[in-house]
Amino acid sequence: MHSFSDIYGNALLLRHLQQAVAGGRVSHAYLLTGSAGSGKRLIADTFAKTLQCEAGGTEPCGHCKSCLAFDSGNHPDIVYVRPTKKTLGVDDVREQILEDVSLKQYRYRYKIYIVEQADTMTVQAQNALLKTLEEPPAYAVFLLLAENQTAFLPTILSRTVTLHIRPLPDTMVADYLEKKKGLSPADSAVYAAYAQGSIGQALDLLEDESFQQMRQEILEKLMALPQAKKGEVFLWAKDLEKYKDDLRFLDMMQLWYRDLLYAKRLRSEKDLIQKDKKAEIFRSAVESEGELARKAALIQRARVQLARNANFRLTMEVMLLQLKEN
Ligand SMILES: [Zn+2]
Known part of the structure; x- marks a missing residue:
């Protein structure tokens, strides 16, 4: 558990952190940005565990007191800071960071604060934290985790090393x-x-079972679409209203036509994404390449129209009728 070599991707970013440890050039504050699920917390945890490891290497040893304390979920010198409400307010920063940071570390080399959802920090909270970032105690390291870098004051950004986690x-x-x-x-x-x-x-x-159900349903309907009667198409458009707030079904439709196009063009299953449906895909890829490309584009057009607040049901009716045409 928790070693840099086990983390997928973002090799440069990981090397940067490991070199900072190796060279003893650890900054007092880092901002790790990346989308949800990109590994912000995993990278921050691994970095924190490495910094505190008593073996002093560029990976946590996994055996020392510090590593064992980390694994137990109870490391005295790694503090997790979280919003108590929707945003990380000035009270959170005061109670969870400022009142704590003046106390020296318990027994390990650093005192590390991992601040989750740091981009929800209010302006007052950021200003309260700023004073500490300007003159941090020698032992303090702040790891701010955020999806959105633009939420931070320039004064905060100028005090932190920003690292972007890429998809x-x-x-x-x-x-x-x-x-x-x-x-x-x-x-x-x-x-x-x-x-x-x-x-x-x-x-x-x-x-997510709903994702699997949705995919099953969408693919079955798309396969039946060429033979469907007009009335059935209208019913489907009505039924799709249940997914009004979950447009992943459009991704599924685009991926379907994308795979039909590849099946038609290359005649090999190698480049199909939905390999679990390869038989169905080859059976359905009867139209010309131009026609299939046009259909994939129709879905994209519907997506753009929905983003511009077009009527959902009407947009679906038009899209499905055009998809049905040969
Ligand atoms: Zn260790």
């Missing part, structure tokens, strides 16, 4: 699912396609 290639997410979660190559590729380069999001999808 991983789909192939890397798929590799993780295969090796660490024991998924088949076909299933791994499908989940990776919907995970937006985030292992955390892929893991959420694995647990």
Whole structure:
């Protein structure tokens, strides 16, 4: 558990942190930004564990008192700071950081504050924290975790080393699912396609039955669409209103036509993303390449119209009728 070598992707960022440890050039404050599920907490935890490890290497040793304390979830010199309400307010910063940071560390080298959802910090909270960032005690290290860098005051940003966690290639997410979660190559590729380069999001999808039901339903309907009667198309458009606030079904539709196009063009299953549906895909890929590309574009157009507040049901009716045409 918790070693840099086990973390997928973002090799440069990880090397930066490890070199800081090796060279004894650890900054007092880091801002780790990345989308939900991108691994902010995992990277911060691994860095904190390494910094506190009594063996002093660039990976946690896993055996010393500090590593064992970390593994027990009870490290006295690693403090997690979280918002108590929707935002991280000035009271949170005062009670969870400022009143604590003047007390020296309990027994390890640093006192590390891992601040979750740091981008919810109010302006007053940021200003309260700023004084400490300007003159931090020698032992203090702050790791601010955030999705959104623009939420911070320039004065905070100028005091922190900002590191961006990048989305991983789909192939890397798929590799993780295969090796660490024991998924088949076909299933791994499908989940990776919907995970937006985030292992955390892929893991959420694995647990999310509604996602699997939605996919099953959407693919069945798309396969039936060419033979459907007009009345059935209108009924489906009405039924899709249940997904009004969850437009992942449009991703699923786009991916379907994308795979049909690849099946048609390349005649090989190698480049299909939805390998678990390869038989259905080859059976359905009857139209010309131009026609399939046009259909994928229709879905994108519907998405843009919905973003501009077009009527949901009407947009779906038009899209489905056009998708049905040969
Ligand atoms: Zn250790």
